[in-house]
Amino acid sequence: xxxxxxxxGTGYIGSHTVVQLLESNYNVVIVDNLSNSSKAVLQRVEQxxxxxxxxxxxxxxxxxxxxxxxxxxxxxxxxHFAGLKAVGESSQIPxxxxxxxxxxxxxxxxxxxxxxxxxxxxxxxxxxxxxPASVPITExxxxxxxxxxxxxxxxxxxxLSDLHQSDxxxxxxxxxxxxxxxxxxxxxxGEDPKGIPNNLLPFVTxxxxxxxxxxxxxxxxxxxxxxxxxxxxxxxxxxxNAHLKATEKLERLTGLRxxxxxxxxxxxxxxxxxxxxxxxxxxxxxxxxxxxxxxxxECWADASLAKAELNWSAQLQLDDMLVDAWRWQSGxxxxxxx
Ligand code: NAD
Ligand code: UD1
Numbered sequence: 001x002x003x004x005x006x007x008x009g010t011g012y013i014g015s016h017t018v019v020q021l022l023e024s025n026y027n028v029v030i031v032d033n034l035s036n037s038s039k040a041v042l043q044r045v046e047q048x049x050x051x052x053x054x055x056x057x058x059x060x061x062x063x064x065x066x067x068x069x070x071x072x073x074x075x076x077x078x079x080h081f082a083g084l085k086a087v088g089e090s091s092q093i094p095x096x097x098x099x100x101x102x103x104x105x106x107x108x109x110x111x112x113x114x115x116x117x118x119x120x121x122x123x124x125x126x127x128x129x130x131x132p133a134s135v136p137i138t139e140x141x142x143x144x145x146x147x148x149x150x151x152x153x154x155x156x157x158x159x160l161s162d163l164h165q166s167d168x169x170x171x172x173x174x175x176x177x178x179x180x181x182x183x184x185x186x187x188x189x190g191e192d193p194k195g196i197p198n199n200l201l202p203f204v205t206x207x208x209x210x211x212x213x214x215x216x217x218x219x220x221x222x223x224x225x226x227x228x229x230x231x232x233x234x235x236x237x238x239x240x241n242a243h244l245k246a247t248e249k250l251e252r253l254t255g256l257r258x259x260x261x262x263x264x265x266x267x268x269x270x271x272x273x274x275x276x277x278x279x280x281x282x283x284x285x286x287x288x289x290x291x292x293x294x295x296x297x298e299c300w301a302d303a304s305l306a307k308a309e310l311n312w313s314a315q316l317q318l319d320d321m322l323v324d325a326w327r328w329q330s331g332x333x334x335x336x337x338x
Contacts, residue, residue, distance in 0.1 A: 003027040003073050004247060005117075007060050007108065008081030009053065010037035012191045013123065013180055016240040017079060019048050019189070024244055028053035029073050031060060032082065036194065038336040044188040060104040063111060070115035077119035077250050078112060079243055080105065083152070086198055087127070087294065090149035101152035102159070109163060118170045119250040120160070121243055126178045126232075126260070126299060128154050135266070136302035139176070139258050146294055157258075164256040171253045173246040178232035178262030178301050180239050182321035183328035190328030191236075192335030200272060201233075201321075205329035208282040215284055217269050219291035224298050228269035232262035232300035235316035235324070245310040262301030263314040272322075279319050280326045 004021055008014045009030030015037075021028050022045070030042075030053050039055075046052045054073070058065040060082045083101040084090070090097045105122075112118060129137050130144035145151040157174055164170045181201040183190030197203045206212045220227035242261050249257070267275075273284050307313045332338040 001025060001027050002076045003029060005029045005031060005069070005073070005075045005078045006081065007031045007078065008083065008123075010034065010039065010041040010055070011081055013177075013236055013239060014079075014081040015041045015045060015189045016184060016236045017081075017243045018045055018053055019184060020240045020244055022049040022051045022053060029069065029075065030055045031058050031066070031069060033057060033059040036084075038192065040336040041189060044336075048184065048186050048188055060108050061100070063107050066108065066111040067114070070111055070117065075115070075117045077121070077247055078108070078117065079121045079247065080108060081123045083123070085149065087147050087149045088198060090147055090152075094148040097148045097152050102155055105156050105159065109160075118167070119172075120170075121173045121175060121246045121250065122156065122160060124153050124157055124174045124176045124258070125150070126176055126262070126301065128157060128176060129299070131296045132299060135298055136264060136300050137260065138302045139260055139305055161256055168254065170256075171250045172256040173249060173253070174256065174258040175242060175246060176258060176260050177239060178234055178260070178299070180236045181233050182235040182237065182316070182324045184237060185324055185327070187324075187327040187331045190325065190332065190335075192332075200269060201325055204273065204276055204284055205325050207284050208276070208280065208326065209329050209333050211333065213285065215273065215286040216289040217273075217286050218289060218295060220270075220288045221291075222297040224268055226268050226270050229295055230266040230268045230298035230300065232264065232266055233272070233318060233321060234262050234314055235321045237324075238314040238316050242306065242310065242312045245312040249310055257309065259306040259310060260301040260303050261306060262303050264301055264303050266298055266300035267318060275318055276322045276326070279322050282326070
C-alpha cells in the first residue's frame with residue numbers, strides 16, 4: 001500500500017482529499033500545525049471512512065520534524081496544501097505569507113529531496129492569472145499576481161519548475177483551483193473559517209444559519225450578466241478527486257504539468273444567492289455595497305486539459321454544492337466546535 005503525505009490535511013480541501021485517499025486504500029500521513037484547522041477533523045474522517053489517518057501536529061517549516069516523519073514512513077508522494085490563504089490578510093502581514101508559503105515549501109522540498117521522495121502535487125490557484133484578458137482561462141494564459149498571497153503561489157510555481165528543470169527525477173503537478181465550495185455529502189466535514197469569512201459561500205451559509213444579519217454583495221456594476229461578479233465554483237469533492245487522479249499521474253509523468261480545476265461554468269453572486277435560496281428554502285438577506293478592491297469581474301476555467309490528461313472532469317452541479325454546503329453548516333453551526 002502506497003503512503004501519501006498530505007500537508008495541511010486537516011484543512012478544508014485537505015480533509016476531503018484525505019477521505020478519498022483512504023477510500024482508495026492509500027496510507028495517509030497528515031502533517032498540519034492546526035493553525036487553521038481542528039483535530040476534531042480526524043474523528044470525522046474516521047467516521048466517514050472507518051480509517052484513522054496518521055497525524056503529526058507539525059509545521060512544514062520545521063526541518064527536523066519533517067525529516068523525522070520522512071525517516072519513519074516510506075512516502076511515495078506528497079500532496080501539499082499547507083499554507084496561508086487569505087488574500088486581504090496577505091497585504092497586512094506579507095512577511096508571514098512569504099515565510100509560511102514560500103519558505104515552508106522550500107523546507108518541504110529540501111527534506112523530500114534528501115529522503116529521495118520527488119513527487120509532489122501542489123495547491124495553486126486561479127489567482128496566478130491575475131486579471132485575465134478574457135474567459136475561459138486556459139493554462140497557457142500569462143500569469144501575474146496582484147497581492148502577496150498570489151505572489152507566493154506564483155513564486156512557488158516558479159520554484160517547483162526550476163527544481164524540475166534542475167533534476168528531471170522530480171515529478172510535479174500544479175493544480176490551479178478556481179472557487180472550491182461545498183462539503184462532503186455526509187455533512188461531517190466542511191469549511192470552517194475562523195472569524196468573519198472572506199469568501200462568498202461561507203458568508204452565505206452563516207447568514208442563512210443566523211450567525212450574520214445579511215450578505216454584502218460587493219458591487220453590481222461589473223460588465224457581467226447581472227452586474228455582479230462571476231466565478232467558476234467547484235465542488236470540493238470533485239476537487240479532492242482531481243488530487244487522486246494527479247497522484248496517479250505522478251507515477252507515469254515525466255516533467256511538470258499544470259492543470260486548471262474548475263467546472264468551466266461561471267455563476268454570478270446573485271445566481272448563487274438565488275440558487276441557494278431555492279435549494280435550501282432559506283432566506284439570505286443582502287445589500288449591494290462597494291466593489292471589493294482587487295476583485296475582477298469574471299473568471300472561469302477551460303478545464304479541458306485536466307479532462308484530456310488526467311481523465312478528470314467535475315461531476316457535481318451547483319445545486320449539489322449548495323445543498324452540501326448547507327447540510328454541513330446547518331448540522332454544525334459553529335463548525336468543528338459545534
Ligand atoms: P485551509 O486553511 O483549510 O487548509 C490549510 C491547512 O494548512 C490548515 O489545516 C492549516 O492549519 C495548515 N497549515 C497552514 N500553515 C501551515 C504550516 N506552516 N505548517 C503546517 N500546516 C500548516 O485551506 P484550504 O482551503 O484547504 O486550502 C488548501 C490549499 O489550497 C492552500 O494552499 C490554499 O492556498 C490553496 N487554495 C485554496 C483555495 C480555496 O478557495 N480554499 C483556492 C485556491 C487555492
Ligand atoms: C478569492 C481570492 C482568490 C482565492 C479565492 C479562493 C480575492 C481577491 N481573491 O477569490 O485569490 O483563490 O478567493 O480562496 O480575494 N463576494 C461578495 N460578498 C462577500 C464575499 C464575496 O459579493 O461577502 C463576491 C466577490 O466579489 C466575488 C465572488 O463573491 O465576485 C466570490 O468571492 P470569493 O469567494 O471571495 O472568491 P474570489 O474573490 O473569486
